[in-house]
Amino acid sequence: MPSPLSSSAPARPHAPFAFPVAARYAGMESSPLKDIFALAARPDVVSFAGGIPDPSLFALADIAECYDHVLRLHGSRALQYGQSEGELELREQAARRLSRDLPTSAEQIRITSGSQEGLFVAAEALLETGDVVLVESPTYLAAVQAFAVHGARMVGVQTDEHGVLPDALDRAIRTHRPKLVYLIPTFQNPTGRTMPQERREQVAEVLLRHDVPLIEDDPYGELSFDGSRHRPIAALPGMSERTLLMKSMSKLMSPGVRIGWIRAEGPILQTLAVAKAAISMQSSVVDQLTVARYLEAKDLDAHVASVTGIYRERRDALAGALAPILPAGAHITDPEGGMFLWASLGEAYDAQAMLADAVAAGVAYLPGWSFFAENPDRSSMRLSFVTHSPEVIRAAAGRLGEVIAQHG
Amino acid sequence: MPSPLSSSAPARPHAPFAFPVAARYAGMESSPLKDIFALAARPDVVSFAGGIPDPSLFALADIAECYDHVLRLHGSRALQYGQSEGELELREQAARRLSRDLPTSAEQIRITSGSQEGLFVAAEALLETGDVVLVESPTYLAAVQAFAVHGARMVGVQTDEHGVLPDALDRAIRTHRPKLVYLIPTFQNPTGRTMPQERREQVAEVLLRHDVPLIEDDPYGELSFDGSRHRPIAALPGMSERTLLMKSMSKLMSPGVRIGWIRAEGPILQTLAVAKAAISMQSSVVDQLTVARYLEAKDLDAHVASVTGIYRERRDALAGALAPILPAGAHITDPEGGMFLWASLGEAYDAQAMLADAVAAGVAYLPGWSFFAENPDRSSMRLSFVTHSPEVIRAAAGRLGEVIAQHG
Numbered sequence: 001m002p003s004p005l006s007s008s009a010p011a012r013p014h015a016p017f018a019f020p021v022a023a024r025y026a027g028m029e030s031s032p033l034k035d036i037f038a039l040a041a042r043p044d045v046v047s048f049a050g051g052i053p054d055p056s057l058f059a060l061a062d063i064a065e066c067y068d069h070v071l072r073l074h075g076s077r078a079l080q081y082g083q084s085e086g087e088l089e090l091r092e093q094a095a096r097r098l099s100r101d102l103p104t105s106a107e108q109i110r111i112t113s114g115s116q117e118g119l120f121v122a123a124e125a126l127l128e129t130g131d132v133v134l135v136e137s138p139t140y141l142a143a144v145q146a147f148a149v150h151g152a153r154m155v156g157v158q159t160d161e162h163g164v165l166p167d168a169l170d171r172a173i174r175t176h177r178p179k180l181v182y183l184i185p186t187f188q189n190p191t192g193r194t195m196p197q198e199r200r201e202q203v204a205e206v207l208l209r210h211d212v213p214l215i216e217d218d219p220y221g222e223l224s225f226d227g228s229r230h231r232p233i234a235a236l237p238g239m240s241e242r243t244l245l246m247k248s249m250s251k252l253m254s255p256g257v258r259i260g261w262i263r264a265e266g267p268i269l270q271t272l273a274v275a276k277a278a279i280s281m282q283s284s285v286v287d288q289l290t291v292a293r294y295l296e297a298k299d300l301d302a303h304v305a306s307v308t309g310i311y312r313e314r315r316d317a318l319a320g321a322l323a324p325i326l327p328a329g330a331h332i333t334d335p336e337g338g339m340f341l342w343a344s345l346g347e348a349y350d351a352q353a354m355l356a357d358a359v360a361a362g363v364a365y366l367p368g369w370s371f372f373a374e375n376p377d378r379s380s381m382r383l384s385f386v387t388h389s390p391e392v393i394r395a396a397a398g399r400l401g402e403v404i405a406q407h408g
Numbered sequence: 409m410p411s412p413l414s415s416s417a418p419a420r421p422h423a424p425f426a427f428p429v430a431a432r433y434a435g436m437e438s439s440p441l442k443d444i445f446a447l448a449a450r451p452d453v454v455s456f457a458g459g460i461p462d463p464s465l466f467a468l469a470d471i472a473e474c475y476d477h478v479l480r481l482h483g484s485r486a487l488q489y490g491q492s493e494g495e496l497e498l499r500e501q502a503a504r505r506l507s508r509d510l511p512t513s514a515e516q517i518r519i520t521s522g523s524q525e526g527l528f529v530a531a532e533a534l535l536e537t538g539d540v541v542l543v544e545s546p547t548y549l550a551a552v553q554a555f556a557v558h559g560a561r562m563v564g565v566q567t568d569e570h571g572v573l574p575d576a577l578d579r580a581i582r583t584h585r586p587k588l589v590y591l592i593p594t595f596q597n598p599t600g601r602t603m604p605q606e607r608r609e610q611v612a613e614v615l616l617r618h619d620v621p622l623i624e625d626d627p628y629g630e631l632s633f634d635g636s637r638h639r640p641i642a643a644l645p646g647m648s649e650r651t652l653l654m655k656s657m658s659k660l661m662s663p664g665v666r667i668g669w670i671r672a673e674g675p676i677l678q679t680l681a682v683a684k685a686a687i688s689m690q691s692s693v694v695d696q697l698t699v700a701r702y703l704e705a706k707d708l709d710a711h712v713a714s715v716t717g718i719y720r721e722r723r724d725a726l727a728g729a730l731a732p733i734l735p736a737g738a739h740i741t742d743p744e745g746g747m748f749l750w751a752s753l754g755e756a757y758d759a760q761a762m763l764a765d766a767v768a769a770g771v772a773y774l775p776g777w778s779f780f781a782e783n784p785d786r787s788s789m790r791l792s793f794v795t796h797s798p799e800v801i802r803a804a805a806g807r808l809g810e811v812i813a814q815h816g
Contacts, residue, residue: 016649016674017619017621017649017650017674018674018675019533019534019621019650019652019672019674019675019676019679020534020587020621021533021534021676021679022532022533022534022535022536022558023536024532025532025533025679025682025683028679028682029675029678029679029682030678031682050489052488052489053488055484055485055487055488056484058483058484058487058488060479060483060484060487063479063483063487064476064479064480064483067475067476067479067694068472068475068476071468071471071472071475072472075466075468075471075472076463076464076466076468077463077664078664079463079466079468079471079662079663079664079665080460080461080463080466080662080663080664081458081460081663081664082664113521113688113691113692114688114689116685116686116687116688116689117687117688117689120686120687120688124430124432124433124557125427125429125430125433126427126428126429126430127430128430128431129537142685142686142689145685145686146686146687149532149683149686150430179428211425213425213427213428241424241425242425242427244427254487254488254694255487255488255489256485256486256487256488256489256490256692256693256694257487257692257693257694258688258689258690258691258692258693264427266424266425266426266427267426267427267437268427268429270437270438271427271429271433271436271437274433274436274437274439275433275557277524277550277553278524278528278550278553278554278557279524279525279528279554279687279688280521280522280524280525280528280666280687280688281522281524281525281550281666282666283521283666284521284664284665284666284692284695285664285665285666286475286662286664286665286694286695287692287694287695
């Protein structure tokens with residue numbers, strides 16, 4: 001007689017329950033970018049990877065004073081439910097700032113929890129599975145993700161040093177019949193490039209001719225190093241009604257506060273509010289009223305001028321340190337504002353493959369391939385110059401130069 | 409020769425540009441509920457419509473102290489980018505509270521901007537167009553919207569005074585093969601009903617047998633009037649791994665701060681973080697650290713005990729005032745916690761049609777039809793008892809009684 005032990009069937013191992021995952025997120029449990037940011041966060045690494053403001057430049061005392069003001073004078077309201085459209089004071093302040101470039105009323109503003117939520121709200125409101133979105137090549141990858149999880153297909157449009165090429169845009173519209181075009185005209189992420197006024201007019205002409213709407217993302221436009229202002233494409237004749245213009249306080253005041261807004265006109269404003277309500281009901285009322293108070297009572301322009309003065313020095317430090325260490329034939333951009341510089345090393349280089357050695361040498365960047373909807377330039381890298389002092393930037397760039405030399 | 413004026417074609421009127429709207433939001437530019445809330449917000453109306461906490465009960469001084477603490481001691485971090493998963497201190501506090509009922513680690517927590525975003529994140533992660541979601545009949549309508557915009561079809565399951573009927577749930581699962589089941593077991597919205605322990609066990613048995621995941625929404629569970637605690641269904645054997653348990657600080661501390669969390673286990677935690685990042689990058693770091701500080705340094709239990717004592721008096725006032733004015737054959741629920749009471753007047757009544765007269769008499773409620781996925785009880789209404797004092801409640805209920813009598 002077999003023993004009870006041998007006769008009993010082996011205990012079926014407990015199969016853990018697995019949640020079904022929607023196709024839009026299948027295979028996205030981890031990402032190479034997340035791993036890069038984890039590496040870049042090591043204390044022994046100087047990171048050019050993220051677009052992370054230097055926290056020592058935050059207007060902390062002013063912001064704390066505004067939180068205190070709101071909680072002391074409007075506490076019960078700040079802690080209560082608010083409006084999906086956003087709190088009126090903040091919409092008024094947003095409209096006032098936007099009106100420098102484009103007449104805007106508070107009714108044309110929808111508040112979002114940072115411009116990432118703004119992009120997601122816009123995608124919710126507009127996109128169907130299978131829609132094509134035309135993007136700059138390269139473009140901002142988190143926007144691509146917000147569109148992609150709505151089933152959109154991204155098609156990259158060729159760019160030069162002045163941004164998207166009007167002829168290429170025209171051809172792509174005729175070929176792909178896109179639902180919308182997504183552009184970052186000023187101090188673009190990842191390249192740092194800016195579209196001159198003439199190019200903006202050419203692009204607007206193409207969009208108007210084909211009646212295609214635009215999402216114009218402008219989180220960096222006020223970070224100008226020479227004080228010049230670049231009016232949004234939305235401000236060109238005929239464009240305001242067909243553009244969702246996205247703004248953010250993350251790069252001007254604080255990313256941790258998570259406040260941005262969308263400017264729009266017409267019935268789409270209602271849809272944006274309904275989508276926002278479905279996604280997150282409303283943005284933090286405490287944060288909204290605090291940002292409104294900050295814009296009303298403090299001098300954001302003076303703060304931005306002080307910060308961009310420091311950013312300009314850091315851009316100079318990074319550009320200056322990179323010039324002698326880049327291989328012959330490499331290209332780097334010359335950003336007049338914003339946070340990013342873009343380097344393309346040339347065909348012999350693979351920026352992703354080189355990253356492990358760079359991190360071992362104590363310096364990190366973001367490989368550029370991830371910013372392309374298609375046909376990535378694998379030799380490219382995005383380097384943020386805003387986080388570190390010129391001394392730290394120069395030392396780290398020197399170490400990066402040695403790694404590049406080894407890979408040449 | 410015709411004059412130049414008559415020969416020229418009439419100027420084509422400028423056709424305003426119309427943004428394309430995704431099918432998921434088509435026709436949702438306005439909603440009857442939004443109109444109701446606008447009416448209910450009139451200063452001459454006592455509103456039972458919204459689940460709006462009485463702002464005089466907010467722990468304003470404590471919360472302001474926590475904002476001040478965070479900005480003074482951790483200001484640079486609070487204003488900086490954070491983690492999509494949520495800040496560690498807050499996840500630890502959330503885990504500590506949940507562990508009273510269900511052992512939970514900080515790694516099992518995902519922070520969201522209120523539980524509306526939690527529901528949306530879960531829908532993003534799990535739902536495909538055409539999926540069926542089983543819901544209580546009636547159920548919380550904003551959850552239904554978060555599911556519906558992902559293309560899901562809601563099927564209502566019959567309930568009694570103890571919540572969803574296990575046999576009906578079993579039949580519905582076999583008939584509809586749902587992707588998930590959505591339940592609010594404790595002090596349900598809209599009915600105020602609570603599932604007893606035995607019913608929870610029967611429901612868990614059905615879900616385990618069919619291997620169907622559960623979204624368990626628990627924003628009200630701690631608002632108990634007799635101090636009794638209701639352990640979540642997620643705490644029953646086998647259920648924690650197949651449940652997304654949703655919690656919110658909106659009803660316990662402040663809805664304006666917009667902080668909630670999801671408890672989950674296993675690989676779905678990664679998908680939830682990726683979805684959260686696509687939707688809004690991360691929740692306000694200032695608000696997260698402030699809520700963490702509040703949970704660490706203040707006595708939320710004592711605050712909740714004080715608030716629920718007042719809510720209980722208000723429930724008594726509303727239930728007591730309604731009893732004599734409801735028609736024969738009407739049913740009202742007897743909630744032991746939460747914010748809502750549910751009245752079903754009987755076939756002769758249409759709560760939507762009656763609302764205009766009620767508002768004219770200075771009292772508002774939410775017609776119940778909107779809480780049904782199908783087969784609405786049009787005579788039903790949801791009444792929140794938390795916003796007003798007993799005196800105000802009694803006076804308004806008296807006026808409502810006159811309106812009901814006119815419609816009988």
